[in-house]
Amino acid sequence: MDVDVVVVGAGPTGLMLVGELGQAGMRTLLLERRPEPSEMAKAGGLAGQILQLLHYRGELDRFREASIGPEPVPRFPFGGLHLDFTQLEDSPMRAMLVPQPRLEGLLAERAIERGVEVRRGHEVVGLRQDDDAVTVGVCGPDGAYEVTAHFLVGCDGGHSRVRDLAGIPFPGTSFPEIERLASVTVPDSVTVLDDGGLDVRGVGKIPFGYTATERGVFACSGMGGTMGVYTAEVEATEYDDDVPMTVAELSGSVSRVLGIDLPLGEPLRMARFGYSARQADTYRGGRVFLAGDAAHLFPAGGVAVNAGMLDAANLAWKLAGSVQGWAPPGLLDTYSDERRTAAERTLLHTRAQVALRQGYGPGGDALRALFLELTADEQPLRRLGALMAGTDVGSAVSAAQPLVGTCATDRALHVDHEDPRFAGLLRNGRPVLLDLADHAGLRDLGSDWGGRVEVASATIDERPADALLILPDARIAWAATVDEPRQTALPALREALTTWFGAPST
CATH class of the missing domain: 3.40.30.120 (Glutaredoxin)
Structure with a gap:
């Protein structure tokens, strides 16, 4: 056996997983097809239950030191609205600003410190497995080779090669929307208003938050010398994830959706997304496991990194127990059962967000207004916050002790x-x-x-x-x-x- 576990994909999920495995003493190999880490900030930071877990790990301060600003005020987007958790003394939803390239760099350092071997520019091209091991076919810079391991975990994204090679179905729906998100400097012709809205010379005031039009959804927010811009529109174009978005592309989308030319400053963060609602039929196929986007895709932002890193934390100790020989029968199967149930809860609220943000005209406006009225009450707001944070992972398993099966928040x-x-x-x-x-x-x-x-x-x-x-x-x-x-x-x-x-x- 060359190693105990092979993990494929050096995104936040894969890097979190190998760090956990390394800490457990597992001989761990991480394979990533890209030769260099991506500089694209697809995610803007950490949010939800993963922050609580890092506190329990004693690592939260390390991640906080890598953040690019103070903890955001707990007002978070939800389906074309903003949910305001500031009215609660203990917000169930929190965030930390750590752009994805910086997050991945920190997680990679953590993994290497724990003895993990990372090979970049090595692509998985085949696998076979039996009762004792899984053999992974790899194409690297020096040619093809094979690695044997007790287990293989695919953390290689929505187009997972591992999932395809394992023959695990990935049913669901792809949405024809393209969403663009950017943070840019404020140009001279734009004034940021006290409420976060914008005053654009020659155009007038653009309110903070979301605006639905018949051509899509636009949102803006201003703070100090930066402004956030978001668009969502139906497009037939297919974009390569490796090709970064440009200011001109974003400007064109704003023009189509809102019908104005919005001046934009220098880009600070640019990201483009196509959303799907999908979940693998199982997260386990023999000795092959799936985690993160390889296992589930959600049609809303701000949840994927949290869900993937929590997948990793759930799976790592169970793999270690199996390699070390103490795991009871069925322990590995609890990973797929538990994390699929948690993903169903995330799919529930992200699918609801699609319906909220796509509603146009008087009916859509009424739906969003009523939704906001309901979230003015504490209990609905807490429930939504728990869903967003990933702490609502399904019903408790014991009526006598309702804490059992829930998260230790x-x-x-x-x-x-x-x-x-x-x-x-x-x-x-x-x-x-x-x-x-x-x-x-x-x-x-x-x-x-x-x-x-x-x-x-x-x-x-x-x-x-x-x-x-x-x-x-x-x-x-x-x-x-x-x-x-x-x-x-x-x-x-x-x-x-x-x-x-x-x-x-x-």
Whole structure:
């Protein structure tokens, strides 16, 4: 066996995955067909639950140092609207400004520090597998060769070669819209208004936010010396993702959609997207797995990086357990089950965004106005925020303990945002039995799975449970209710530990 795991695709998902595998001690090889990292900022940063996970990993400050500005005010686009989470003391949705090239550079550094080998300019051209291994055919700068591994993971995007070679169907819908997003400097003929709108010489005022026309959707926002511009229009043209968008291309789209010539300054970030709503029938085909855009495509921005990196965090420890020999039967199958369910929730709200943003005329305006009225109430706003953040991953699996199956968010733990007590809680990428009630019996039982499960204690004024078993992707696998008797808590914990981590070590 040449390596333990081969990962294909050096985007955020693949780079996150190899970093997690490297930390677990896996011999990991990353293959990327492009000879050099892309400088195209398709994503503008991190958003949602991945930020919470990085806090638990103790790595959030490292990523924050790479950001290009302060944390954005929690007002986020949603289907041609902006959802305002500033009215909530604890916003369920947050973001960090780290352009994709910088994010990928940081993730690559993290992976190499953990012993991962990265080969750029190496393209996968074939694969075969049996009960013991998968063999990957590769074409590199020096010719063709093969690599054998326990597992192969395709993180190679919507046009995944790995998915095609594995014969995994990828049903869904491609939308005929082309969306363009840019941040540019403000030219002399444009004034940024206090409310974020623009005053254009010879044109007049353009309001902040989205404007639907019969030809598409336009949006703008101004802040200081920069302005954001967005368009969405139906086009038959097919664009090469490797060919960057130009200012002239964006200007032409604004003219078609809005019917004006909008002066644009120097480009700071330019991106073009074609959206689809697709999901692979399964994320596993034998020893071959899919993650990120290779597994799912969503028809809205701001969610793909979060979903892909959470895929990686869910999959890595399960692959490591299988290679190391302690994984119980069926553990690897839980990856496809859990992350497909989470993707269904993301598809639900992103498909709804398509309907919202495409509505034109009085009917579309009424739909958006009513939607905004509903989001003025706290509970609908929180629910939408959880969907956007990726913390709504489906229903809890236990009516008796509703935390089980959900994400360990600040709100779920009843703590403040980025509570320092939990920075690094999942530092080693292993599950943690978190004792919140000084329950020595539970801690002693958890230590029987030493090397696989870590044990930690904390005190919370209004604890949500006596103890939590938190998986490496921050999902809650088990919980003891407040003041639960020892005679029920201990057997339930033993069952959960055995289900997820096999027989005890001692």
